[in-house]
Each structure stands twice: as structure tokens, then as C-alpha cells.
Amino acid sequence: MIQTIGVIGAGQMGSGIAHVGAQNGFTIRLLDVDPKALAHAVEHIDGNLERLIARGKLTAKEKAETLGRIHGITDYRDFKDCDLVIEAATENEPIKREIFKHLVPHLNERAMVATNTSSISITRLAATTDRPERFIGMHFMNPVPVMKLVEIIRGIATDDATYEAIHELSVKLGKTPAVSEDFPAFIVNRILLPMINEAVYTLYEGVGSVEAIDTSMKLGANHPMGPLELADFIGLDTCLSIMNVLYDGLADSKYRPCPLLVKYVEAGWLGRKTKRGFYDYSKDVPVPTR
Numbered sequence: 001m002i003q004t005i006g007v008i009g010a011g012q013m014g015s016g017i018a019h020v021g022a023q024n025g026f027t028i029r030l031l032d033v034d035p036k037a038l039a040h041a042v043e044h045i046d047g048n049l050e051r052l053i054a055r056g057k058l059t060a061k062e063k064a065e066t067l068g069r070i071h072g073i074t075d076y077r078d079f080k081d082c083d084l085v086i087e088a089a090t091e092n093e094p095i096k097r098e099i100f101k102h103l104v105p106h107l108n109e110r111a112m113v114a115t116n117t118s119s120i121s122i123t124r125l126a127a128t129t130d131r132p133e134r135f136i137g138m139h140f141m142n143p144v145p146v147m148k149l150v151e152i153i154r155g156i157a158t159d160d161a162t163y164e165a166i167h168e169l170s171v172k173l174g175k176t177p178a179v180s181e182d183f184p185a186f187i188v189n190r191i192l193l194p195m196i197n198e199a200v201y202t203l204y205e206g207v208g209s210v211e212a213i214d215t216s217m218k219l220g221a222n223h224p225m226g227p228l229e230l231a232d233f234i235g236l237d238t239c240l241s242i243m244n245v246l247y248d249g250l251a252d253s254k255y256r257p258c259p260l261l262v263k264y265v266e267a268g269w270l271g272r273k274t275k276r277g278f279y280d281y282s283k284d285v286p287v288p289t290r
């Protein structure tokens, strides 16, 4: 039975997974290379829990208990009692491979490993570990506390016990699981990211401004966020990585990342997390940049 969960990467997804796990009674060991990222993650979770209290959905006691279950760590040795470790570090295959290499020697024999990758082959990542049968894709959506879906992706070697344990865990976390085969970017991002990339082409070719494109999709297609606002929310580096995985993995020119997306990432304009992407977030209200 899963009781203690390790999470690697204290960015927006890792902190969301830690939040939801702790709120549902699991002990969390949250690891990041940067202690500042850990402090920032706890602050962020604290703010989200505070919002739940303000809306009458959580008590102050429950908030304290939730925060008490989250333990920030910087040493892989602290994963030794984990039943499951979920990797949620940067969407970059060499980084993830290096993480699994460091992780494996510190796991107990029965521990399962999941990755929150948005696009990378589960089978290929599993092969970097000593336990491909206990390795699986567990793909949460952003923001984790709000979005109901978890995509579950089995690698070629994933065994039934691991699949069932992760399915059961997803339900315990209040999520609805959907199963995807192990193809580049799975289901959600196979459909969503080409739309976002097309929105960037629409901007690049001058068909519309940032504001016109986002307003069109919000009011014309009832999307909660416009595609450029959503790209900034996901992170433009993550969007570009996913498009590259689609382009390389499916070998089809229709997935070619828009040169403007490439340029923004090269400039370090990664969206909300760097306070600049298709919008400028340095003021109270986001301002379109084009």
C-alpha cells in the first residue's frame, strides 16, 4: 500500500503534486536541487491552502496537518522509505535520465517509480532504471489541485500490479484516470500542443495580435484561457520540448515548432515563471507583448 510518496522537482507541477498528496493524507518527501525552490514551493502551497480556507473548503487545523506532511529534502537518501517516487523535474530527457540514475540506488526494493513527463517515452525512461516493471507514467494536469485528470501511461514492461496501484492512487487523490498508450505526448498534449503551436504561428504570421488570438479562442470556442495565455501558464520551455518530442517522435512536419516559440525560449522568455512570455507579468495585470 502506498503511504509515503517522494516527489522530484519542486516547480509548479512538483509542488502541486505534493499539495494534493499531502491534503489526501500521504507523507510527502519533496526533493529539489535548489533549496530556494523548496522554500518557494512550500510558500506556494501555503498560499493555495489559505485560499481554500478563505472559501470555507479547509480548516486551519487541516492546513497545518497538510503542511506537516510535506518534508523538503535535497538528498536522495531520504527517499529510502518511499513506496513511490514521482519525478516532476524539467521536461528534458537527459536531465530525467540523470535523475533516475541518482535515484535508483536509494530506493527500497518494492518502491515504484512514476514520471510526470508531458511527452517523453515511458518505455525509454523506464529502461534507465533497474525496475521497468515498476515504472509508469502518471501525468497530472496544471494546476494540479484543480484539474481532474491523470493520464496513466504504461511502458512496454510495466506490470499489472503497478498499473493497479497507480490507478487506485489517482482515485484516492480525487482524480479521474484515463489510460494512454506510450506514444509521443500521449493524448492531451498530442491534441493540445499542436493547437498552441498553431496559435503561435497565427501570431508569427501576423494573422492576429496576442489579445485578438486569446479573445477569439476564449469567446469563440469557450476555452477558459486563450492558447497564448495557456502557453505562458504551462511554460514556453515545456511547450517547445513537447513539440520537439512530437516532431522527432512522429517524424511529421506538421509538428514543426513555430520559430517564434523557439526564439522566445532562446531569449529566456518562458512565460509566467520568468514574468515574460506572450504577456508581460511584471505589473498587476498581464500586458500583451505583441
Ligand SMILES: CC(=O)CC(=O)SCCNC(=O)CCNC(=O)[C@H](O)C(C)(C)COP(=O)(O)OP(=O)(O)OC[C@H]1O[C@@H](n2cnc3c(N)ncnc32)[C@H](O)[C@@H]1OP(=O)(O)O
Binding pocket: 048, 051, 055, 057, 117, 118, 140, 141, 142, 143, 144, 145, 146, 147, 188, 189, 192, 224, 225, 230, 234
Ligand atoms: C502541459 C501538460 O503536460 C498538460 C497540462 O497540464 S495542459 C494545461 C491544462 N490546464 C488547463 O488547460 C487550464 C485552463 N484554465 C482553467 O481551467 C482555468 O483558467 C483555471 C482553473 C486555471 C482558473 O480558473 P478561473 O475560473 O479563471 O479562476 P478562479 O475562479 O480564480 O479559480 C477557479 C478555482 O481554481 C482554483 N485555482 C485557480 N488557479 C489555481 C492554481 N494555480 N493552483 C491551485 N488552485 C487554483 C481557485 O482557487 C478556484 O477554486 P474553487 O473553485 O475551489 O474556489
Ligand SMILES: NC(=O)C1=CN([C@@H]2O[C@H](COP(=O)(O)OP(=O)(O)OC[C@H]3O[C@@H](n4cnc5c(N)ncnc54)[C@H](OP(=O)(O)O)[C@@H]3O)[C@@H](O)[C@H]2O)C=CC1
Binding pocket: 008, 009, 010, 011, 012, 013, 014, 031, 032, 033, 034, 037, 088, 089, 090, 091, 092, 095, 099, 116, 117, 118, 119, 139, 140, 141, 142, 233, 234, 235, 238, 273
Ligand atoms: N507545466 C505544465 O503545465 C505541466 C508540466 N508537466 C511536466 O511536469 C514536469 C515539471 O514541469 P513544471 O513543474 O512545469 O516545470 P518547472 O520548470 O516549474 O519545474 C521544474 C523543477 O525541476 C527542477 N529540477 C531541474 N533539474 C532537476 C534535477 N536534476 N533534480 C531535481 N530537480 C530538478 C527545477 O529546478 P531549477 O529551476 O533549479 O532548474 C524546477 O524546480 C515536466 O516533465 C513537465 O513536462 C506535466 C503536466 C503539466
